Amino acid sequence: MERLPPLSSLLAFDAVHRTGSVTAAAARLGRTHSAVSKQLHQLQDHAGVELFRKQGTGLVLTPGGRAFAKVVAAAFDEMRGAYATLTGASDQSTVTIAVSATFARVWAIPTVSRFNLDHPDIDVLIRLVGPLGSRELEVAPDLVMSWDRLLSPLAEEPFAVSLGDxxxxxxxxxxxxxxxxxxxxxxxxxxxxxxxxxxxxxxxxxxxxxxxxxxxxxxxxxxxxxxxxxxxxxxxxxxxxxxxxxxxxxxxxxxxxxxxxKDGFHVRPYDTRHGKLTKNARLFLDWLKVNARLTDDGLPxxxxxxxxxxxxxxxxx
Missing domain, CATH: 3.40.190.10 (Periplasmic binding protein-like II)
Structure with missing residues (x-):
């Protein structure tokens, strides 16, 4: 028997993870602070494990809570993108990136969450690809990430942008x-x-x-x-x-x-022939160049x- 929690509690949990606070999550969802807080506790009670704890006047996610939040965020991004495709609501205001599940959990979700704080009106959807990018995407993404230089040596890509070593x-x-x-x-x-x-x-x-x-x-x-x-x-x-x-x-x-x-972490337009990007995809790429480079030690x-x-x-x- 499946024991999935109520969808409303997962939405509240996802919003807190993306925004960093219950207050900001409530504003994002159009709900009251107490309603979001109640849904968070409902989720924790349903899970039977500690997902967050009090710190000062706010809440912080536990390590287990952070790991689960990344999975939830990736799942919601996938559903939003699939629903937009189903209803024909997808348009140029949405930016889509194609990455592996591991990359999405560790790098893409935290990075997109930071981008959303600066640009809350732009949705960045994450499409998951399988090993070696084997999964075919029904809708072509705007941007593709590349980092495994032991598997795929650097190639001449005129529109690729390096995000660090x-x-x-x-x-x-x-x-x-x-x-x-x-x-x-x-x-x-x-x-x-x-x-x-x-x-x-x-x-x-x-x-x-x-x-x-x-x-x-x-x-x-x-x-x-x-x-x-x-x-x-x-x-x-x-x-x-x-x-x-x-x-x-x-x-x-x-x-x-x-x-x-050196300069081995690349992001490039999916369109390798012309390098075309929508206005918001270009804005996201420019934001990545400034805010999402790996450090000199190869860290986020x-x-x-x-x-x-x-x-x-x-x-x-």
């Missing part, structure tokens, strides 16, 4: 057997993203570090591969900005440091300072 390397739980000695990185299990197995060979070739693993396991999605690594099941190659929280907490470490791909611009994560840096590529 991409730092990539193997990450592993401290509990997993792993060693780096005499130019050989050894661990019990290598974790692959299915369809992207070549990244290990490319990383080894570019760094000069050989890789030895007792066995190999594969997952269809990056999120599953990263979670398996976090749980101590093996080592996976990841971009630093998608596993920053795990590195900061010590759940993951980067035993061989990170390769740095709005993320915590992770300078002390105990990882090494390898030369720029």
């Amino acid at each position: 991409v730092h990539m390397g193997p990450v592993v739980s401290p509990a997993h057997r792993c060693s780096l000695s005499d130019g050989v990185l050894s661990f019990a299990t290598r974790i692959d993203r299915r369809g992207a197995e070549i990244v290990w060979d490319n990383w080894s070739r570019l760094t000069g570090i050989a890789v030895e693993a007792g066995k190999v396991m594969s997952y269809d999605h990056s999120y599953l591969a990263f979670e398996a690594a976090r749980m101590g099941m093996g080592a996976v190659i990841a971009p630093r900005f998608l596993v920053e929280e795990e590195l900061a907490s010590g759940a993951l470490v980067a035993p061989a440091g990170f390769l740095v791909f 611009a709005a993320g915590p300072n992770l300078a002390e994560t105990g990882v090494n840096r390898l030369p720029h590529l």
Whole structure:
């Protein structure tokens, strides 16, 4: 038997996540502060776990609440976009981006939420694509994100805009057997993203570090591969900005440091031939160039300072 909570409580929860406060969420939804607060408590009671806690005069999401909020936000964006397509209500005022589920959860949802604070009248819809972008989109997006330089080397794209350097390397739980000695990185299990197995060979070739693993396991999605690594099941190659929280907490470490791909994080128009964008898509792209660049350490611009994560840096590529 399914136990989904009332839709109204999820809408309130999503609005609080996007705006950062119950007061702003109430204004966004056209409801009273007490009504939104009541719906938040209704959701928490239904879930049976703590999603938020009081801090001063307001509420803050717990780590579990933040993780769930990102999933809820992505689901609502998907539904809004699908409904707009169904009803023919989609127009040039909406901006659509195509990203993977892992990228959406860690980077796209927080970034779009910040954009909405500056431009609440522009809806940015997130379309999820499968591994290697395998899912066909019924409606072409405005913008496409690209970051995996070990899988797709930089190509000449006249309309692409760089949002910073991409730092990539193997990450592993401290509990997993792993060693780096005499130019050989050894661990019990290598974790692959299915369809992207070549990244290990490319990383080894570019760094000069050989890789030895007792066995190999594969997952269809990056999120599953990263979670398996976090749980101590093996080592996976990841971009630093998608596993920053795990590195900061010590759940993951980067035993061989990170390769740095200069200007490797790209956003480009879906229309690669002419680079055409709607007015709002261009505005969003210009906002990204100023407000969403990765830091010099390869971290999200709005993320915590992770300078002390105990990882090494390898030369720029």
